[in-house]
Amino acid sequence: MWKNYFKIAIRNLSKNKLHTGINLIGLTLGLGVSILIFFFVQFERSFDDFHQENEQVFRVERHQIEEGEKQSSFSTPLLTAPTFAAEFPQVTLATRMVGGSAQAYLDEETTQNQLYLTVSPDFLEIFNFKLLQGTKERVLQDKFGVVITEETAEKFFGDSDPMGKSIRMRMGDNYEEYRVTGLLEDLPANSSIQFEMLMNDENLAFTVDQESMDSWFNVYGDTYLKLNDPESKEAVEAGVEAMMKKMLGEEYEEGSYLFTLQPITEMHLTDNPNSGMVESTRPSLLWILAGIAFLILLIACINFTTMAIGRSTTRAKEVGVRKTMGADFGQLVFQFLTEAFLTTIAALVLGLLLAELLLPTFNDLFEKQLDLVYGTTQIAIILGLVVLITAMAGAYPAFFMSSLKPIKVLKGNLSIRFGKQALRKGLVAFQFFISFLLIASTLIMVNQMEAIRDYDLGFDQKMVVIVDVPEVPSTSFVTSINAGFAQAEKYRQALASRSEVQSAGITIATYGDDAFWDGGFPTPEDEQFNFRLNFVGGDYVKTLGLEIAKGRDLNPVPGSDSSAVLINETFAKALGWEDPLGEMLPSTRIGNHEIVGIVKDFNHNSLYKEIEPIVLAKSPETIFSGINMLMINSAANPKVIVKGNGTDFEAFRTLLESEWEQVFPLEAFSFSFLDEAVQKEYVADERLGKMVFLAACIAILIAAMGLFAMAALSIAGRTKEIGIRKVLGASSWSISWMFNKEFLVITIVGVMVGLPLSLYFMQSWIEQFAVKEWPSWLNFSILGVAGILFTLVIVSAQSYRATQMNPVKTLKDE
Incomplete structure (x- = not known):
């Protein structure tokens, strides 16, 4: 029985190559882009998950109130880590994390700028970075010992074992010898904390005087704490006020200088522009990208549904015959869902190939290191997409077609213009709405970013080079x-x-x-x-x-x-x-x-x-x-x-x-361009604009294929009517206008709803800029006219072909 379901499904799909091809291309595009986006969203949400007991690790945030104005930052005094460890029994481990750079000898003659983190000895016990050589408890105990990553080891020592070897770095007025005491596996791409080298925070003495080290009002780097229990967070925060009174004495004003704890599971996804020393992503970006992926899939599924409804007359006879031969409702539903499932599986295979092809471009666009690794989570995403698409694309046609009455179908009382026209038109209008929403949003973003690029910043950035001095x-x-x-x-x-x-x-x-x-x-x-x-x-x-x-x-x-x-x-x-x-x-x-x-x-x-x-x-x-x-x-x-x-x-x-x-x-020579530094400030929004533009192009392509197929089906179901009208003297133009009129109404509805909603949705995005530039109404008008011409061209091409057919051929059939 199962074998028959698949045989019949394959025959039906092969028989209708145009519709199958359109569905396959649409779903392939939708799945290829959606897989990339959903994997990216999952990757961003997985940041710092590899740390064991990460729910017990917190980053300290400092809050200072001056003249009624609250200022918050993740930069903290150097006293923070040891003081919290001493004052709160709930704190089991604590570390400072201060970034720095120094000139380091790669060989006897060549130096380069080497980045490092000065951290407390507890650092590698708090965070689960994989140590390949050395022991976590000892590698950071020595002031002149350093822990390096595999990539850094290769840079200094090539393929030889780095353990015990020395690196000369300029610290203070002199070059100091540092011995490699530990080797780390290269850091995971989904780590918010990135570094090349770790050294003991006793080295802060080279750059920070004792007065600053002992001050509660000089801040350097971040502070991390590991608590004995996640629930201890409230107890520690409740005791901060008393701790500050004890530390500052009479200088302390109640509520003016406090600390709170942020779970490290929340530090990557944040809208806070001051994210400290960690890499962060705005959650709104993930919501926007996930929404784009869903809309593209929805457009592809709408194509599937509208074409299935459009082919109802042909498939209705099949349903009538099969019901007469004894097929029940459930069998018919399963047959139609099998066809949707096979189309989805074929599109999935092609979509995965497309995702692999697009991956390098996607990583360049977002400056990420995303890999399409098919682990448990990724397979669950793929299976979820298959079930979702099969249900979205095949459920309505399956249940509707299977519910048809055989006697009406076989008597020929069913027409392609049966009472589901409103649904079909509504779905096509929704496709156009999504397409115009995305393209109008792209127009707004492109216009805003061009205004930013052309804005007079009040200084000259052309041919200006920035050279970093040691x-x-x-x-x-x-x-x-x-x-x-x-x-x-x-x-x-x-x-x-x-x-x-x-x-x-x-x-x-x-x-x-x-x-x-x-x-x-x-x-x-x-x-x-x-x-x-x-x-x-x-x-x-x-x-x-x-x-x-x-x-x-x-x-x-x-x-x-x-x-x-x-x-x-x-x-x-x-x-x-x-x-x-x-x-x-x-x-x-x-x-x-x-x-x-x-x-x-x-x-x-x-x-x-x-x-x-x-x-x-x-x-x-x-x-x-x-x-x-x-x-x-x-x-x-x-x-x-x-x-x-x-x-x-x-x-x-x-x-x-x-x-x-x-x-x-x-010393190593390094430089950058001032104009590149300017443009770097808008990279995130430039990327988002490119992604929305890509989504708009895909949406328009899928919608165009859907419009082409629906126009063809609509015209195919009315060939006799076209023949009669031609015999009675109707012109090709009037017949073409009859079909165009129907689809133009759908297009205008999509434009009239999509354009205003794009203004509404983009309001919050454009409000983040101090300089705002909305597109003119002329631009929106041109966009609307372009959409109407787009529909006219596609529908006219189909209807013109139909009007050129000989009426004798279309009317001689019963």
Whole structure:
């Protein structure tokens, strides 16, 4: 019996090659894209699952309230980990995690910048990164011992065993020898914490002074705790207030400085832009992608259903005969579901091949390391999709066709225009609605991102290169910055003397999300005033093409203008100053300084944020002496920004590298482009726009195939009517319009519903930008007209063919 079901299903599918092909192509496209998306969603939701007892591990979040404003961050004081471990018996393990970089010798002559994490010895006992050599309890006990990944080991030692071998790295003023005490398997792609090297946090003494280590108001890196039980979280958080009173004594104001615990299972999927040192993904992205996958599948399933309904007349006779021969309702239902199942299985095989082909492009688009590994979860997803599609695509035709009365069918009382026209039209209209919703959303996103790209940021980004200067580690922050600037100035002057260079400057912060530091000071009125801060040197203003609205630029000569500062227009407005030249910052503690110029507002951050008050200064002592809040959002080592003359970048790059070798012969040369840094801020939304565009193209393709098939079925069922109309004198145009009219109404309904809903759904997306640009109504009108022309072309092509048939052939049959 089962064999017969499959034989009959295969015969029916083979007999109707056009409909089967359209269903197969639509489902293949839908499944190929959906498998990639659903696997991606599952991959993102699996982050940090490989850590054993991960429900007991928490990341500490710091909350500070100043002048009624709450500021939260995952950067914590270095005291946090040992203090929590000592004060709370529920804390079984604790670790600090502070990032850093140092110049390291790859061989006797070559150095490169090596990233590392300084962590507490408990780190590898809290997290289950796979240790291939060494023991978790001992590998991080030695100050000068390091644990490296397989990839890092290959970089330093090739294929030889790295255990016990040394790596020379510059820590502080000298190069230190570090011995490899442990080897880790390369980190899983679904780990929020990524690193190349681990070292004991005693090494923080090279870059952090003792005062900062003992301070509750200087923050560095993240803190992680492992509790004896997940339920202990509430008890620990409830005891934080008492702990802070004990630590700060009379300085503590109730509720002003607290800590909470975030489960590590929640740290990857977050809408919080300040995600600390871990890689994060917005949950809304996963919902959008999953929604896109479902809509594409839905369109493909609608094709299957509408074509099955359209073929009802032909299949109805088959049902009537089989019922007369004794087939019951359940057998017929199973027969139709078998056909849907076979089509789905065939589409699944092709869809998996398509997913494999699209995987590299998908990984490049989202910068992920997704693999199509068919484990238990992935197989469950695939089986779920097969059941879902079989049910969505085959259930209605199966139950409807199987319920037909044999006597009506065999008497010929059933027509293709039987009372299911409304459902069929409704399904086609829904297809068009989804297609126009996606394409209109794409239009909105493309228009917004073009507006972002074309927006005048207030500075020049063309042919501007950023060169990272080697860091000068020091326990004194001011000493480190000043020494770094002195080092960068040598390179800047070497470049400035070259005719190929238009100008060169020095900066701590470059353009980027939160790249400028956060500073704050109390005003004479005892109010907190917060601003953004950057330390600059050389021809910084000239190189970026910033405009001086009033006053003058900072003197590029080293040592000059050490007490001078520049502010932007927003800073002056925030303090109600009409002419701040010659004024001093209204802090009760900042020493001798003077505002010598006002810079026209420029976007120091991405266009997700409004322009904020900015201070540009040459000397850190000038500002540090008077602020009571400092949050460092980027590395403290200076960068040289260089604007070239001309457009020959290869020659310009050769110049930059040759001058670098003269000034820093032992240091690795690295550079980046300012315009790339600008565009990098919008990568996530650019990716989403590309994904929505791809989905819109697939949706339109599937809908076009469905429209083509439905027009063909509708015309095939009315060939006699066409013949009679031609005999009675109807023109080909009037007959074609008769069919076009029906489908145009469906198209217009899809457009009228899809376009307004796209505006509604995209409202929340576009609201995240400080600069917003909606497409004009002309663009939406063109989109609607294009949709109508799209329908006219497809339906007209089908109806024109029908009108060219000889009426004698269509009317001679009974």
